[in-house]
Amino acid sequence: MTTLSLPTKSPAYTLEEGLREPADPPTIRRGASGEWAREELLLRKLGPKGWGRVYQFRNYYESGWGEKGRVLSPRALDAFFRFLEEATFPADRTSPSVFLTDRGGIELCWEDCNGKSVQVEFTGTGAEFYRAATDEEGAVAIDGLAQLSRRLAA
Amino acid sequence: MSDGFPIQIPDRLPVHIEPCPIVQAIFETRFVSPQPWATMPGLLFAHIRQKYPEQKTLPMAQLPEELRRQDPALLILPLIQFLSDTFLIQLGPRVVSLMTKPNTYPGWSAIQQELRWLLQQIKAAGFVGETERLSSRYIDFFAGDIFTALRLGLQINDQPLRGTQADVTTFFRRDALSIRLQVTNGAIVATKEGPTPGSVLDVDAWFGPLDVDLFGNGLARFAEAHHAIKGLFFGLIKPELLHKLNPTYE
Amino acid sequence: MPLAQTEDIVRAVCTDKWDGQRLSPSLFVGENVSVSRLAVVPLADHWDLFRQHVEKPPERWLELIAEINVGRLQAIGRSQNPAVALTVEPKPVDWNPAHAEIPQKITRGLAGKILPELALHHPPPRDQE
Numbered sequence: 001m002t003t004l005s006l007p008t009k010s011p012a013y014t015l016e017e018g019l020r021e022p023a024d025p026p027t028i029r030r031g032a033s034g035e036w037a038r039e040e041l042l043l044r045k046l047g048p049k050g051w052g053r054v055y056q057f058r059n060y061y062e063s064g065w066g067e068k069g070r071v072l073s074p075r076a077l078d079a080f081f082r083f084l085e086e087a088t089f090p091a092d093r094t095s096p097s098v099f100l101t102d103r104g105g106i107e108l109c110w111e112d113c114n115g116k117s118v119q120v121e122f123t124g125t126g127a128e129f130y131r132a133a134t135d136e137e138g139a140v141a142i143d144g145l146a147q148l149s150r151r152l153a154a
Numbered sequence: 155m156s157d158g159f160p161i162q163i164p165d166r167l168p169v170h171i172e173p174c175p176i177v178q179a180i181f182e183t184r185f186v187s188p189q190p191w192a193t194m195p196g197l198l199f200a201h202i203r204q205k206y207p208e209q210k211t212l213p214m215a216q217l218p219e220e221l222r223r224q225d226p227a228l229l230i231l232p233l234i235q236f237l238s239d240t241f242l243i244q245l246g247p248r249v250v251s252l253m254t255k256p257n258t259y260p261g262w263s264a265i266q267q268e269l270r271w272l273l274q275q276i277k278a279a280g281f282v283g284e285t286e287r288l289s290s291r292y293i294d295f296f297a298g299d300i301f302t303a304l305r306l307g308l309q310i311n312d313q314p315l316r317g318t319q320a321d322v323t324t325f326f327r328r329d330a331l332s333i334r335l336q337v338t339n340g341a342i343v344a345t346k347e348g349p350t351p352g353s354v355l356d357v358d359a360w361f362g363p364l365d366v367d368l369f370g371n372g373l374a375r376f377a378e379a380h381h382a383i384k385g386l387f388f389g390l391i392k393p394e395l396l397h398k399l400n401p402t403y404e
Numbered sequence: 405m406p407l408a409q410t411e412d413i414v415r416a417v418c419t420d421k422w423d424g425q426r427l428s429p430s431l432f433v434g435e436n437v438s439v440s441r442l443a444v445v446p447l448a449d450h451w452d453l454f455r456q457h458v459e460k461p462p463e464r465w466l467e468l469i470a471e472i473n474v475g476r477l478q479a480i481g482r483s484q485n486p487a488v489a490l491t492v493e494p495k496p497v498d499w500n501p502a503h504a505e506i507p508q509k510i511t512r513g514l515a516g517k518i519l520p521e522l523a524l525h526h527p528p529p530r531d532q533e
Contacts, residue, residue: 012178012256012293013354016340019321053423059226060463061420069420071186074286074363082364099428100420109426117516119429124284130429130512137513142364 038081045084047095057100070104075124079142080106083120083127086149118152159328161305163385168401175294175399176259177343177354181269181376182251183368184230184287191219191247194281195234198245201275206236206243214246241268248286250276257345262380269376277369285368289360290379294387296395299339300353303395306337330365331382334358355390357383406491407504409475413439413492414447416454417468417524427470427522432515437506439492442471444502451527457499470522480517481508488514 014020042051057072089096089110096110107121116133126141127148140148187194199209214222215233222228232244232251240260242253252272254260276282301307301320308315308322319340326333334357341354359379366375388396407413415438421428431437440450450469459466474492481490490508497503510518 013295013341013343013356015321015338016319016342016351019319019338019340049423055226056463057420059229060223070188071283074186074284078362078364094425097423097426097428099423099430101428101430105430107428107430109429119512119516121430121433121512128512130516132513132516135513137511 050098053098069102073104073124076105076122080122083145083149086146088153161389163389169404170402171399177293177295179254180291182289184249185282187281187283189281197279197281201278206238208237210235286363287360288366288375291358292383294355295343297352303392304390359383407474411474412442414469414471415439416458417470419465422467427519429515432510432518435509439504441502469525472522
């Protein structure tokens with residue numbers, strides 16, 4: 001469900017009538033400050049489905065969801081965006097899939113240019129990955145995410 | 155978009171200005187919690203009630219939780235307020251903030267002391283899981299049109315746009331700090347003399363989840379954000395306005 | 405007493421683990437992965453059981469039930485390098501007498517090999533349940 005973001009408001013002041021914003025039409029959704037770049041990144045790299053799923057995981061999955069699910073970790077989400085900024089995915093394949101893990105991580109899965117699966121789960125401390133092409137499994141810290149992203153694209 | 159920070163910060167910043175334009179200062183943390191919302195007010199109040207004996211339910215609390223959950227902007231709003239003589243504490247399912255009372259800015263030293271105390275109480279209450287965002291926000295009010303006194307303005311056909319109502323919002327990054335700057339000359343503020351039209355400078359500076367841990371470096375990050383806002387303010391205002399504020403330097 | 409190779413087990417797949425095209429490997433990654441036994445509760449009854457306990461509309465729906473034979477699961481574990489001896493141990497809980505767990509640690513690589521072997525069951529029309 002797409003909803004509109006409210007502009008940042010403060011109880012300390014109100015704007016004069018001429019400057020007050022009219023309600024946006026349903027086709028417009030304004031990102032919060034600093035969020036626009038991330039939303040654009042999601043749409044560009046993961047498509048509308050990926051963008052919508054991340055939105056859903058952020059806003060609708062509270063602590064204790066499912067059997068014992070943990071709410072999406074803000075650190076994991078930040079790690080995910082850092083990776084995504086550098087990531088390239090094969091153009092002729094289905095857009096990557098994004099999932100929420102039970103421990104509050106966010107997981108990205110896709111196939112490389114040879115159709116072999118790649119999976120990365122982002123957590124509060126970095127990422128765990130598996131690459132079927134080389135049967136390689138490992139983990140990186142936050143500062144290794146950009147390099148991992150380039151490595152998995154190669 | 156440029157990577158460089160476009161505002162020149164002066165080397166020396168005043169320690170005091172008079173009259174003080176600060177309407178309100180807000181020090182906020184957003185977090186995720188393993189606790190359900192219903193338990194959180196009680197958990198916090200148990201630790202702050204001697205200093206903040208009065209509590210008030212905010213209007214947003216009247217909205218059913220199902221409706222609040224449908225809009226992410228509503229999820230981060232506070233639902234309850236605790237009051238002391240000098241400060242307000244606001245609490246919501248994903249947010250806690252310390253606010254100065256309108257038009258009574260007590261000074262950074264007093265705020266830092268209160269923040270230090272409050273963080274200890276929040277930690278003891280045990281409902282904050284992971285920190286999502288930590289910010290300092292300052293709202294300043296000026297009579298008249300602030301755009302004439304700032305190094306920021308709008309242009310049409312390369313000519314300054316003057317004498318019209320304007321509301322400008324822009325976003326900067328400075329290393330780990332994100333800054334939202336909003337300037338308007340069409341605001342109405344509740345002052346001691348009643349509702350007063352004029353201009354507002356609203357600056358919100360925040361750190362994201364990978365750069366802050368409320369109980370680790372939270373106090374230092376509040377101070378960093380405060381200092382960045384102070385530098386931005388004095389970097390934005392023209393000398394004529396600075397002179398009118400009778401700055402005192404150390 | 406671990407389950408016999410002849411038993412079939414299932415796992416609930418909700419919106420967070422299925423995007424219409426791919427399954428999340430995290431369905432099977434880790435230790436003590438929860439599964440449910442078709443020998444104790446038939447597949448048709450699992451839909452209601454899972455809906456009551458893991459579904460939370462409108463945001464989290466039960467999308468699929470994924471099924472695999474215990475013997476097949478164990479064969480996949482043995483084919484890993486190094487081999488993993490997977491077992492499925494009964495562990496009934498209040499809401500599910502068919503509940504069981506795979507106690508061994510399943511790596512991402514192993515989970516990646518399990519996923520293609522799952523039989524995916526889509527929900528029957530509601531009036532047929």
